[in-house]
Amino acid sequence: MNTLLKLEEAVVFFLCIFLFSRLNLAWWWFPALLLLPDLGMIGYLFNTRTGAFTYNLVHHRAVASLVAAYAFSYGNDYWKLAAIILFAHISMDRALGYGLKYNDSFHNTHLGVIGKK
Secondary structure (H helix, E strand, C coil), X not given: CHHHHHHHHHHHHHHHHHXXXXXXXXXXXXXXXXXXXXXXXXXXXXXXXXXXXXXXXXCCHHHHHHHXXXXXXXXXXXXXXXXXXXXXXXXXXXXXCCCCXXXXXXXXXXXXXXXXX
């Protein structure tokens, strides 16, 4: 089942690349912005509870969906780009085993424990 879930996330990631290709933007925007959502980890500078909140905020598909709804409602390519980057980043992270964080540790995610056991 784990392989099937990772494959599903990879498909979503490649769908995001396709959707990005439909925007009238230079190709380099996609790789340049792909890791930007990881700025959500900045909350870990304060404590694990704040870190989990800020990380999960920018790595939650509901937030990405709200950005996408706004983007398509108003037809703004930059908001579409933001939505595509959020979905692509989330899918990339989950395909690599990084999930939404629990409050107790960065390594404790909804997909299991990450890192060395």
